[in-house]
Amino acid sequence: MRRGLVLGKFLPYHAGHAHLIRTARAQVDELVVLVCSLESEPIPGQARFGWVSASHPDCRIVHVSEEVPQAPEEHPDFWPIWTDLIERYAGPVDIVFTSEAYGDTLARCLGGRHISVDPGRLTFPVSGTAIRNDPLANWEYIPAVVRPSYAHRVALLGAESTGKTTLAIRLAETFSTTWVPEFGRAYCEQRDALELTLDDFDVIARGQIEAEDAAARLANRVLLCDTDVRTTATWSDLVRGTRSEWLARTAAVREYSHVILMADDVPWVDDGTRVLRDRRAQHTALLEAELRSSQQPFTRVGGGFEERFEQAAAVVGRVLRTPVKPRFE
Numbered sequence: 001m002r003r004g005l006v007l008g009k010f011l012p013y014h015a016g017h018a019h020l021i022r023t024a025r026a027q028v029d030e031l032v033v034l035v036c037s038l039e040s041e042p043i044p045g046q047a048r049f050g051w052v053s054a055s056h057p058d059c060r061i062v063h064v065s066e067e068v069p070q071a072p073e074e075h076p077d078f079w080p081i082w083t084d085l086i087e088r089y090a091g092p093v094d095i096v097f098t099s100e101a102y103g104d105t106l107a108r109c110l111g112g113r114h115i116s117v118d119p120g121r122l123t124f125p126v127s128g129t130a131i132r133n134d135p136l137a138n139w140e141y142i143p144a145v146v147r148p149s150y151a152h153r154v155a156l157l158g159a160e161s162t163g164k165t166t167l168a169i170r171l172a173e174t175f176s177t178t179w180v181p182e183f184g185r186a187y188c189e190q191r192d193a194l195e196l197t198l199d200d201f202d203v204i205a206r207g208q209i210e211a212e213d214a215a216a217r218l219a220n221r222v223l224l225c226d227t228d229v230r231t232t233a234t235w236s237d238l239v240r241g242t243r244s245e246w247l248a249r250t251a252a253v254r255e256y257s258h259v260i261l262m263a264d265d266v267p268w269v270d271d272g273t274r275v276l277r278d279r280r281a282q283h284t285a286l287l288e289a290e291l292r293s294s295q296q297p298f299t300r301v302g303g304g305f306e307e308r309f310e311q312a313a314a315v316v317g318r319v320l321r322t323p324v325k326p327r328f329e
Helices: 015-025 045-055 078-090 103-110 128-133 136-141 164-174 183-190 198-218 229-240 245-253 277-293 305-320
Strands: 003-008 030-036 060-064 095-098 113-116 152-157 222-226 258-262 298-301
Touching: 003 015, 003 078, 015 030, 015 045, 015 095, 015 136, 030 045, 030 078, 045 060, 060 078, 078 103, 095 103, 103 113, 128 136, 152 164, 152 229, 152 305, 164 222, 164 258, 164 305, 183 198, 183 229, 198 222, 198 229, 198 245, 222 305, 229 245, 229 277, 258 277, 258 305, 277 298, 298 305
Parallel strands: 003 030, 003 095, 030 060, 095 113, 152 222, 152 258, 258 298
Antiparallel strands: none
């Protein structure tokens, strides 16, 4: 049986890494991929391990978090240290696959041979450094599994019948991206919204978070979110007079690149699920207080629906011109 080895930091995992691993896997019976991380690095090692594991289920992925020297000049026993580490985590290796100059030396130390894969980065002209410096400019090289960490997220919040869904759909079309529907709307189709329990609101919030994180894989640089957990939390406040401890904690820490808060100065329309017609102003005030208390940047938009769209599109455009704050959850 021929065993191959790929090792790297995957800071972050990108299309070039995927090409290297796929090329290596096709030439061996077993491919071991070592995801090597240090505590001081800007992306948690567990996140990187998760990305590579999810992307290559036909390989043996191993997370190595030992604090070892990273270059020969850092330690006189650099190569023996790494040879020992690889033997412990990967076992005997027949072929080492890299795109790096150190590949020949490493393979020699392991008693195997080296196959260099696209050392000039011609197939995928990208690096982890380039992505960390400007993920939006290198979006095409970021795999779907990694995109949730680098996509801007803009949430549209507001009371009932303020045009959130219509606006989310139109913004997604304008910016060629995807949007996340309101989980609570579907959840309440077979339930009385005024009889929801605290457990129901927790289910709605978790469903919204899961739907958002799944949709972020399909986003084109920015994800539009029709409501968020703050809406669920304030909705719970209105209906039940309180919220669960879990929902309170989650609403306080959920972050977005920006929030668009819809004014309630448009007519209320009954769609069969809306029940808070006379409490829209109260809900809007609760949402604004929630945003301010968590120091979440937001912009309030109002007026007619066309006016709202123009204001919101300008906000999203500004967001796309600002650096992304990566999220590794």
